[in-house]
Amino acid sequence: MSKQSFLHGAMVLVLASVITKIIGMGMQIVLNRVIGPEGIGLFRMVFPMLMMILTLSTVGLPTAVSKVVAEAIAVGDRRKVKRVMGFTTVVVTALSTLLTIALLALAPWLTQHVLTDSRTYYTVLAMAPTILVISWSSILRGYFQGIQNQTPPSVGWILETVVRCSLTLAIVYACMPDLVKASAGAMLGVLAGELTYLAYIAFCYWRKYRWQRIPMPPMPPGAQPESYAKTIRSLFEVAVPVLVSGVIGSFVYWLETLLIPRALLASGLLKEEATAAFGLYSGYAVSLLVLPTVFTYALATTLVPSISEAVALHQPMLVQRRLYQAFRFTAMIGLPSSVIFTLLATELSTAIYNTPDAGPILAVMAPVGFFIYLKSPLSGILQGMNKAGQAMAYSIAGSAIKLAIIYWFASKPGVGIMGVAWAVVVSNVVVCCAYFLAVTRLIGFYIDLVDTMKILISTLVMSLIIIQAKAVSAGMSANYTVIFSISIGMAVYLMLLFLFRALSLHTVRRIPYVGPAMARVLQWIPFVK
Numbered sequence: 060m061s062k063q064s065f066l067h068g069a070m071v072l073v074l075a076s077v078i079t080k081i082i083g084m085g086m087q088i089v090l091n092r093v094i095g096p097e098g099i100g101l102f103r104m105v106f107p108m109l110m111m112i113l114t115l116s117t118v119g120l121p122t123a124v125s126k127v128v129a130e131a132i133a134v135g136d137r138r139k140v141k142r143v144m145g146f147t148t149v150v151v152t153a154l155s156t157l158l159t160i161a162l163l164a165l166a167p168w169l170t171q172h173v174l175t176d177s178r179t180y181y182t183v184l185a186m187a188p189t190i191l192v193i194s195w196s197s198i199l200r201g202y203f204q205g206i207q208n209q210t211p212p213s214v215g216w217i218l219e220t221v222v223r224c225s226l227t228l229a230i231v232y233a234c235m236p237d238l239v240k241a242s243a244g245a246m247l248g249v250l251a252g253e254l255t256y257l258a259y260i261a262f263c264y265w266r267k268y269r270w271q272r273i274p275m276p277p278m279p280p281g282a283q284p285e286s287y288a289k290t291i292r293s294l295f296e297v298a299v300p301v302l303v304s305g306v307i308g309s310f311v312y313w314l315e316t317l318l319i320p321r322a323l324l325a326s327g328l329l330k331e332e333a334t335a336a337f338g339l340y341s342g343y344a345v346s347l348l349v350l351p352t353v354f355t356y357a358l359a360t361t362l363v364p365s366i367s368e369a370v371a372l373h374q375p376m377l378v379q380r381r382l383y384q385a386f387r388f389t390a391m392i393g394l395p396s397s398v399i400f401t402l403l404a405t406e407l408s409t410a411i412y413n414t415p416d417a418g419p420i421l422a423v424m425a426p427v428g429f430f431i432y433l434k435s436p437l438s439g440i441l442q443g444m445n446k447a448g449q450a451m452a453y454s455i456a457g458s459a460i461k462l463a464i465i466y467w468f469a470s471k472p473g474v475g476i477m478g479v480a481w482a483v484v485v486s487n488v489v490v491c492c493a494y495f496l497a498v499t500r501l502i503g504f505y506i507d508l509v510d511t512m513k514i515l516i517s518t519l520v521m522s523l524i525i526i527q528a529k530a531v532s533a534g535m536s537a538n539y540t541v542i543f544s545i546s547i548g549m550a551v552y553l554m555l556l557f558l559f560r561a562l563s564l565h566t567v568r569r570i571p572y573v574g575p576a577m578a579r580v581l582q583w584i585p586f587v588k
């Protein structure tokens with residue numbers, strides 16, 4: 060087994076993310092059309108509760124496993140890896156079991172008094188078994204990230220998506236038109252997918268990638284394996300800030316889910332209208348907006364162990380290089396995505412979901428999409444440099460701003476769900492800027508401004524092309540407008556990147572599996588070098 064390079068590991072995750080996102084998006088489109096905004100609202104109301112419980116059951120240990128395992132491998136301490144896996148497995152098993160029992164006992168009270176719609180009761184029951192399954196798989200995923208081999212988690216992710224989407228749609232179709240049963244059935248599809256993921260990644264671990272088989276450099280002469288107490292302390296040095304940040308983030312997410320429907324009710328909407336409006340925001344507009352995070356998630360995931368290894372080996376130049384790679388990659392993906400979602404918000408919502416009402420919500424949030432996409436890689440860099448507490452503090456501040464705007468603005472008559480969209484805009488810009496300033500204070504400002512300007516100019520020209528294409532296709536169907544505008548805009552954008560040498564064949568060739576074939580095709584274009 061050989062360790063994957065930073066770029067190779069990131070691109071493996073990107074490819075898996077793209078495949079799973081395409082499959083998941085197809086399922087989401089069908090699901091949204093079948094059960095509508097109200098059904099999506101019922102299903103989405105339960106998810107923040109699941110995120111909170113998973114945060115408590117794993118107590119930040121998956122990220123800590125990734126970081127500490129990477130450090131242990133860098134210095135050849137095999138015993139430390141064994142201790143990390145044994146300790147974390149016992150902890151998450153105990154916590155997950157206790158929290159599952161508590162959830163089942165409190166489910167009637169939670170759905171009656173905490174959530175705004177008691178119809179979520181059976182969805183909460185269906186959610187309970189997923190807690191232990193996801194907790195186990197998260198520890199194994201952290202282990203594979205620590206050994207910097209992203210292939211097993213990526214393949215497992217694809218299998219999970221296929222199983223989840225297939226069973227979810229089958230169960231929902233069987234349960235319709237009963238929205239309560241359909242929502243619970245969708246959660247059972249999630250459970251089936253997570254069981255598939257756990258089974259595959261556990262099989263890979265026991266068959267080939269156990270800690271005994273990891274190739275490591277020899278320990279330096281005279282060096283002693285780290286003590287058990289120090290290993291546990293190193294785990295919780297990472298896990299505690301991640302846990303606190305995760306608890307606050309999950310709590311805010313949950314509180315947001317509770318606050319939004321109440322704010323919408325205060326603005327004058329009926330209960331069913333408030334649930335539907337929440338579904339438009341969370342299940343339609345946000346689902347489109349976060350599509351590019353399939354790329355930035357891969358960066359954030361690979362950055363933590365990569366930065367940790369560079370810090371352990373005292374390689375500051377490698378840390379600086381990773382910052383530039385993360386910023387450049389996010390800019391190339393995030394800037395054009397923000398433009399497309401802004402200019403074609405209503406057309407995309409109509410073409411994909413047959414629901415134009417989500418378009419105005421997306422159009423408000425999309426212009427700051429780049430800030431949303433950049434947050435994860437910057438947070439990964441801070442965690443890798445043992446600054447998870449600093450990232451946590453900024454996240455808390457952003458969450459407080461977001462909740463305050465929702466409470467104050469979304470409850471006003473005539474504003475409603477658009478106030479929630481503006482809360483997302485303000486909070487994400489503030490947090491992303493704080494992350495970026497923190498990273499640059501630690502390692503300096505290592506962004507190539509010339510290269511960034513090339514990407515900005517290419518994005519600006521693409522914007523003008525999309526505006527013209529949208530005008531030309533006015534009066535035609537939303538499907539045609541979307542395909543025509545995006546196809547021409549992205550073709551021009553990629554052409555300019557190659558012309559400006561912001562993108563090269565060398566970079567394309569380094570994409571795992573498909574890169575060499577793509578480069579052979581692109582080399583016939585005159586300006587592509």
